Amino acid sequence: MEINDLTAAEQQVRRAFATGAAVEFRAGDDEDAAQGAHWGPERTVRATVVRALLLNGPQEPGEIAALKLSGARITGVLDLRYGTTEFAVRLSHCHFDEVPLLYGARFRQLNLSDSVLPGLFAATVHVDGVLRFTGCRFEGTARLGGAHISGALFLDGARFSAGDGPDGAADGALHLNHVSIGDDLWAPGLQADGEVRLNSAEVAGSIRLNDARLSSPGGPALDAETLTVHGDVLMRNLRCHGWIGLRGARVEGRLELSHAHLSNPGDTALRASSCTLGELWLRKSPPIQGVLNLRRAQIEVLFLEPEVLPTEVLLTDLVYTSLTPHVPADRRLPMLERDGDGYVPHAYEQLATSYRRIGDDHAARLVQLAKQRRLRTTRSWYGRIWGYVQDATVGYGFRPLRAAVWLLSLLAVGSIAYALHHPHALKASEAPDFNPVFYTLDLLLPVISFGQEGAFAPDGWYQYLSYTLIITGWILATTVVTGVTRTVSRQ
Known part of the structure; x- marks a missing residue:
């Protein structure tokens, strides 16, 4: 330019x-x-x-x-x-x-x-x-x-x-x-x-x-x-x-x-x-x-x-x-x-x-x-039912005090019921003295035995109560073990 x-x-x-x-x-x-x-x-x-x-x-x-x-x-x-x-x-x-x-x-x-x-x-x-x-x-x-x-x-x-x-x-x-x-x-x-x-x-x-x-x-x-x-x-x-x-x-x-x-x-x-x-x-x-x-x-x-x-x-x-x-x-x-x-x-x-x-x-x-x-919520119906049981009993192992509450509540119910109506002895000459507390513990705890459950047999609706305590005890024990195992594995 x-x-x-x-x-x-x-x-x-x-x-x-x-x-x-x-x-x-x-x-x-x-x-x-x-x-x-x-x-x-x-x-x-x-x-x-x-x-x-x-x-x-x-x-x-x-x-x-x-x-x-x-x-x-x-x-x-x-x-x-x-x-x-x-x-x-x-x-x-x-x-x-x-x-x-x-x-x-x-x-x-x-x-x-x-x-x-x-x-x-x-x-x-x-x-x-x-x-x-x-x-x-x-x-x-x-x-x-x-x-x-x-x-x-x-x-x-x-x-x-x-x-x-x-x-x-x-x-x-x-x-x-x-x-x-x-x-x-x-x-x-x-x-x-x-x-x-x-x-x-x-x-x-x-x-x-x-x-x-x-x-x-x-x-x-x-x-x-x-x-x-x-x-x-x-x-x-x-x-x-x-x-x-x-x-x-x-x-x-x-x-x-x-x-x-x-x-x-x-x-x-x-x-x-x-x-x-x-x-x-x-x-x-x-x-x-x-x-x-x-x-x-x-x-x-x-x-x-x-x-x-x-x-x-x-x-x-x-x-x-x-x-x-x-x-x-x-x-x-x-x-x-x-x-x-x-x-x-x-x-x-x-x-x-x-x-x-x-x-x-x-x-x-x-x-x-x-x-x-x-x-x-992602599991099948039976898985959800088992989940509700674990939640209600021990909070999936994250609320262990719930197990103690359930155990004491069931122990109180069973002890009172069997104290008012003693089950009859299977062999009267060999049976120990009946104790409603330890008899209930025998029903609830699936592993420990105090010698009461095998010596006495309830009848009538008390027999159904014993079945309920046995089943509840197994469920409670299983959920506790599951929760403890989960807690140990996390640690």
């Missing part, structure tokens, strides 16, 4: 570029870049001029050239595909008429803060420093898949809207799949109307999505499958309509969803299956609207308040080391009863183990008892 082709605004930008000086076209700090389509030639710069400066701009000896432009209207397509620029680039509060094409380009630093763009095509872009989109508004899809950013990525206060893909269907709002970020992904207050893709991305620092608003009703609002984060993922006060997908993700620090509102009725709201998390915080939030999927997840610390749980959860093979806050077992058990996979023994064992780990053996026994009762 010839020098004499430049407009007055472009000449000003060219002169400032050589020394790295800033060019300010804004009429005021409150000016809205969304109105940039109406800005006149006095603040319009062609994209071809910007491209020429970034690829082969003039430099003055002893100065550091840079493009620092604010409040300009960029017309035409800024095409820097596969290009490399050694200069810092700041195009803030600018209005782009066309989608910039930055595929495969390499920048030292790129700052588009508070600018308005119809979209962005910057897949596989390389930024050796910081990439900043603070306060930007994208009216179409921003594509950054496969980007490599050595520093941090700033998306705080940015707004993204879904654009159309090649087939005319919605193509999501923000593509960050397979990106590599050498520092934090800083995005508090981000707003996205459409899918945000973070699948297979790697972040060396933390992801901050506090106060973000994600909307993709019935679809993926945040798809972060196989995401790797070496720090934390903070989504405090998040508002999400649509599902969040974290299947196979690995977060070494904390995944926090405190004060978050997750809504995807009729489908999964949070998919965290097969992920590995240092901590998962679900607290101080209204109940999740949708399914919570934690199948096969491995979590060191699960901070889960019962009030946050939705009406359906999926907990098959979930493993956690610590469960907080510490609440009574009856507040945790509804979580297991809402499992959409039905009866999941492992979920009960995990909950019981977490209580035993902190020394709350009573709560652990209640969970184990609830497990046996849930198992009973």
Whole structure:
């Protein structure tokens, strides 16, 4: 491009570029870049001029050239595909008429803060420093898949809207799949109307999505499958309509969803299956609207308040080391009863183990008892009957004092009955003195013998009472042995 082709605004930008000086076209700090389509030639710069400066701009000896432009209207397509620029680039509060094409380009630093763009095509872009989109508004899809950013990525206060893909269907709002970020992904207050893709991305620092608003009703609002984060993922006060997908993700620090509102009725709201998390915080939030999927997840610390749980959860093979806050077992058990996979023994064992780990053996026994009762519902009719017997007598071995109550009650009934009506002796000359207490014990205890049962024989309805005591004694002994065996095997 010839020098004499430049407009007055472009000449000003060219002169400032050589020394790295800033060019300010804004009429005021409150000016809205969304109105940039109406800005006149006095603040319009062609994209071809910007491209020429970034690829082969003039430099003055002893100065550091840079493009620092604010409040300009960029017309035409800024095409820097596969290009490399050694200069810092700041195009803030600018209005782009066309989608910039930055595929495969390499920048030292790129700052588009508070600018308005119809979209962005910057897949596989390389930024050796910081990439900043603070306060930007994208009216179409921003594509950054496969980007490599050595520093941090700033998306705080940015707004993204879904654009159309090649087939005319919605193509999501923000593509960050397979990106590599050498520092934090800083995005508090981000707003996205459409899918945000973070699948297979790697972040060396933390992801901050506090106060973000994600909307993709019935679809993926945040798809972060196989995401790797070496720090934390903070989504405090998040508002999400649509599902969040974290299947196979690995977060070494904390995944926090405190004060978050997750809504995807009729489908999964949070998919965290097969992920590995240092901590998962679900607290101080209204109940999740949708399914919570934690199948096969491995979590060191699960901070889960019962009030946050939705009406359906999926907990098959979930493993956690610590469960907080510490609440009574009856507040945790509804979580297991809402499992959409039905009866999941492992979920009960995990909950019981977490209580035993902190020394709350009573709560652990209640969970184990609830497990046996849930198992009973899956068995045949005769198995359920036997289960009810074990539950009523000794609480499946988790309430051993019940056996003593039953024994003393039956002993009292038998002792009183046979004290009022002595059974006759089979051999009067050889029979010992009759004792109603030990006679009843002989009937109740199937192993121990006091010599009373074989020496006396009741008649009439007392004989049926003896049969009842014998049968009840065998049932009681069998259930006690079953409970003790279960307890010993657990230890």
